[in-house]
Amino acid sequence: MSDIRLLAPAPGWAIDADVVVVGSGVAGLTTALRCAAGGARVTVVTKARLDDGSTRWAQGGIAAALGDGDTPAQHLDDTLVAGAGVCDEGAVRLLVTEGPDAVRRLIASGARFDTSESDGEILLTREGGHHRSRIVHAGGDATGAEVSRALVEAVRTAGIETVENALVLDLLTDADGRTAGVTLHVMGEGRRDGVGAVRAPAVVLATGGMGQVFSATTNPAVSTGDGVALALRAGAEVSDLEFVQFHPTVLWLGPQAEGQQPLVSEAVRGEGAHLVDADGVRFMLGQHELAELAPRDIVAKAITRRMQEHGTDHMYLDARHFGAEMWARRFPTILAACRANGIDPVTEPIPVAPAAHYASGGVRTDLRGRTTVPGLYACGEVACTGVHGANRLASNSLLEGLVFAERIADDVLTRERPAPGAPVLPEPSRAPLLEHGARYEIQRVMTAGAGVLRSAESLAGAAAALERVHTRAVEDLARDEKTAEPCVETWEATNLSLVARVLVAAAARREETRGCHWREDHPERDDAAWARHLVVTLAPDGTPAVRTTPSTDFPPVETPEHSA
Numbered sequence: 001m002s003d004i005r006l007l008a009p010a011p012g013w014a015i016d017a018d019v020v021v022v023g024s025g026v027a028g029l030t031t032a033l034r035c036a037a038g039g040a041r042v043t044v045v046t047k048a049r050l051d052d053g054s055t056r057w058a059q060g061g062i063a064a065a066l067g068d069g070d071t072p073a074q075h076l077d078d079t080l081v082a083g084a085g086v087c088d089e090g091a092v093r094l095l096v097t098e099g100p101d102a103v104r105r106l107i108a109s110g111a112r113f114d115t116s117e118s119d120g121e122i123l124l125t126r127e128g129g130h131h132r133s134r135i136v137h138a139g140g141d142a143t144g145a146e147v148s149r150a151l152v153e154a155v156r157t158a159g160i161e162t163v164e165n166a167l168v169l170d171l172l173t174d175a176d177g178r179t180a181g182v183t184l185h186v187m188g189e190g191r192r193d194g195v196g197a198v199r200a201p202a203v204v205l206a207t208g209g210m211g212q213v214f215s216a217t218t219n220p221a222v223s224t225g226d227g228v229a230l231a232l233r234a235g236a237e238v239s240d241l242e243f244v245q246f247h248p249t250v251l252w253l254g255p256q257a258e259g260q261q262p263l264v265s266e267a268v269r270g271e272g273a274h275l276v277d278a279d280g281v282r283f284m285l286g287q288h289e290l291a292e293l294a295p296r297d298i299v300a301k302a303i304t305r306r307m308q309e310h311g312t313d314h315m316y317l318d319a320r321h322f323g324a325e326m327w328a329r330r331f332p333t334i335l336a337a338c339r340a341n342g343i344d345p346v347t348e349p350i351p352v353a354p355a356a357h358y359a360s361g362g363v364r365t366d367l368r369g370r371t372t373v374p375g376l377y378a379c380g381e382v383a384c385t386g387v388h389g390a391n392r393l394a395s396n397s398l399l400e401g402l403v404f405a406e407r408i409a410d411d412v413l414t415r416e417r418p419a420p421g422a423p424v425l426p427e428p429s430r431a432p433l434l435e436h437g438a439r440y441e442i443q444r445v446m447t448a449g450a451g452v453l454r455s456a457e458s459l460a461g462a463a464a465a466l467e468r469v470h471t472r473a474v475e476d477l478a479r480d481e482k483t484a485e486p487c488v489e490t491w492e493a494t495n496l497s498l499v500a501r502v503l504v505a506a507a508a509r510r511e512e513t514r515g516c517h518w519r520e521d522h523p524e525r526d527d528a529a530w531a532r533h534l535v536v537t538l539a540p541d542g543t544p545a546v547r548t549t550p551s552t553d554f555p556p557v558e559t560p561e562h563s564a
């Protein structure tokens with residue numbers, strides 16, 4: 001366990017559970033439901049309301065080999081190609097094999113997907129990188145909202161204890177280093193107000209992504225990398241953090257737009273929309289055999305190159321040929337978002353540009369979701385299972401959340417582990433907190449130096465700028481014993497700072513272009529040197545310590561508990 005923690009008051013209240021799940025997206029709620037069904041006392045902690053996680057923003061759908069003629073083997077092939085040579089093949093095989101039944105169980109739990117009016121069969125569509133139509137969807141382009149609705153309803157029906165409006169702070173451990181719960185801050189919940197603790201021998205991180213580390217992202221405002229930061233401070237390993245997927249088609253709202261931006265789902269291209277420049281030229285033709293349906297990294301790079309060539313900051317997605325009826329039926333959410341911003345996709349092309357979308361890396365786990373800290377699990381976007389490699393295949397994210405949540409629950413319910421001792425409350429932290437305004441400084445630094453285009457020069461500049469932000473806070477604390485006031489905004493800014501510094505360190509180490517990591521100074525993929533993973537931990541002084549694995553296979557998770 002690292003001595004680096006968030007500065008916070010001592011817990012003023014505590015509750016007990018068998019397992020605490022941090023996050024209320026598909027990964028967290030599926031884990032909670034499976035654990036509760038097995039008889040475990042479960043507490044779900046979520047940063048906003050129960051239905052405010054990243055899952056509900058997912059538009060496209062869930063990928064699974066459910067259609068006639070499709071097979072898990074074909075899904076595996078598409079995933080490996082998208083992952084650009086660094087997927088853990090065993091993890092992918094597990095995902096695509098167990099995925100179809102996991103989707104069927106989701107349907108059985110109450111999720112309603114779009115079906116054919118003629119025969120009632122589930123409708124399947126295609127997205128980038130898929131050679132088959134295998135994406136189930138709901139409400140046309142509101143799949144995440146339907147999945148979230150179904151799972152939230154199931155959690156409430158099951159009577160699972162929930163703590164909403166709660167920011168998780170740090171991991172609690174016992175004297176032997178075993179997980180003993182989490183500390184958290186609850187915003188205005190009566191007796192559960194301020195800093196408290198949930199004591200549990202198993203903690204599941206399902207906190208979602210870290211898209212807010214960049215200026216423009218499809219992620220909600222709560223996606224500040226809290227789970228990755230907590231895991232790093234707890235001594236866990238993170239992996240492949242340099243592989244941040246930038247979604248190619250995000251609604252362009254102007255050069256000053258920051259924060260969460262509206263996504264224009266890949267499914268729009270799956271239904272036949274074309275990417276064009278200002279002259280109406282389809283520039284993806286000849287770039288890849290799948291043209292607009294190439295894997296996301298290829299499309300994002302092609303858009304960025306075209307923008308550079310034309311000296312502009314966006315391209316266009318042309319789906320005028322869909323007509324008004326299809327837009328209203330198939331993509332009502334996107335249609336509404338466009339019109340709310342003064343664009344009518346029925347009559348004009350949609351301005352689009354890449355924006356930060358998904359973290360393919362995260363807290364390193366094994367195939368049961370176990371991290372390198374005994375009793376700590378991770379699932380969903382916060383985790384790195386090895387499934388996504390260097391570039392997540394479209395619509396594999398919700399599937400990963402379903403499959404690995406079920407595997408975590410099975411491990412929690414069946415594993416015999418010694419009960420943890422009493423949580424050891426650490427001494428007050430001496431690490432400074434960053435002011436709230438540092439968040440925006442970090443976002444601008446990351447967008448400029450570690451965005452779609454990267455180089456040794458840009459990454460060195462980003463690293464230096466991030467270090468200045470951090471050093472400024474350290475020096476203020478050393479000079480006059482002052483630091484930012486502990487609160488949600490300063491905790492989030494401090495988490496973003498840590499995640500950003502680790503991401504930049506990994507991106508600087510990987511001297512090649514692979515998947516969604518694009519180095520202008522190393523434009524080629526280098527399998528001889530880099531067909532492997534980067535694993536990062538925090539050194540005692542809080543700096544990132546980066547090492548490489550010997551192959552594309554993840555090394556086993558080794559802790560005294562896991563080897564017992």
